[in-house]
Amino acid sequence: MGLPRTAAAAALPALALTASALAGCTASSSASIADQKTITVGVKADQPGLSLKGTGGTYRGFEVDAGTYIARKMGATKVEYATVTSENRESLLNKHKVDIVLASYSITAERAKLVTFGGPYYLAHQDIMVRVGENRIHQAHDLAGRRMCQASGSVSTSRVVSGLGIPAVTVPSPSYSACYQMLLDGRVDAVSTGDMVLAGFAAEGRSKVKVVGAPFSDERYGVGLRKGDIDGCEGVNKAITEMYQDGTASRLLRKWFGASGVHLVESVPEFEGCG
Known part of the structure; x- marks a missing residue:
């Protein structure tokens, strides 16, 4: 039985409102950062060379400069920054607290289930940092039986213990800045992670710590985006390509890590693909 004419008429605004609300939800959930004029970049606050937050609240480092470049190339007229950690990168992205993340964010299959990765924007290599004067550790296998710092939320330690089967003694820590202090x-x-992270700390404490220079794996640092933002990912990849082609990437790498002694990769990394 159909609705009476008056009831049907009364139902139309409600149906229209419901349809409008659903359309709004769909648009919101599928919104891309490619359409935003303000982009908030999530960076770490405690990694010298990559991203360090000063006492005045200003962030400085390679990932800060690269994040600014990428956001501007994507059409943002305003670029803001917010602190992320290895533990909360995914949650802050999905809660729309940040729009993209550049935070020594190694691309892994598990993480790719939670976020969409643009890039990588740099191909780092996992290495080892020790105190100056340490003569027992020259390569990854020398970590057997040694105390190795395990930064919360990082996958670097598992690459040594599980990936290579090296029985290091892991010591938990909240961050790599805390690991650096524990090493001092x-x-x-030892502290083992991507050479870009280690290079920043080594430059800060150059008379106290050193990078051994024995890389043993690749760390593909990606730009984290909200899951499913394909347009945003493609925009990020285009910006990264331009950053390397116009010489900006080389200039920034030398600016922040030229004095570190770490081998710098100045060619465009092979992208993961946005599909």
Whole structure:
């Protein structure tokens, strides 16, 4: 039985409102950062060379400069920054607290289930940092039985212990800046992660710590975006390509890491693809 004419007429505004609300939800959930004029870049606050937050609240480092370049190339007229950690990168992206993340964010299959990755924007290599004067650790296998710092939310330690089967003694830490301090204090024997992260700390404490220069794996640093933002991912990849082609990437890498002694990769990394 159909609705009476008056009831049907009354139902039309409600149906229209419902359809409008659903359309709004669909548009919101599928919105891309490619359409935004303000982009908030998530960066770390405690990694010298990559991203360090100063006492005045200003962020400085390679990932800050690269994030600015990418956002501007995508059409953003305003670029803001917010602090992320290895533990909360995914949640802050999905809660729309940040729009893209450049935070030594290694691309892994597990992480790719939660976010869409643009890039990578740099191909780092996992290495080892020790105190100056340490003569027992020259390569990854020398970490067996040694105290190695395990930064919360990072996959670097598992590459040593699980990936290579090296029985290092892992010592938990909230971050790599804390790992660096633990190394200086003698509470751990080594810190192992991407050479860009280590290079920044080594430059800060050049008379106290050193990078051994024995890379043993690749770390593809990607730009994290909200899951499914294909347009945003393609825009990020286009911007990264231009950053390397116009010489900006080389200039920034030399600016922040030229004095570190770490081998710098100045060619465009092979992209993962946005599909």
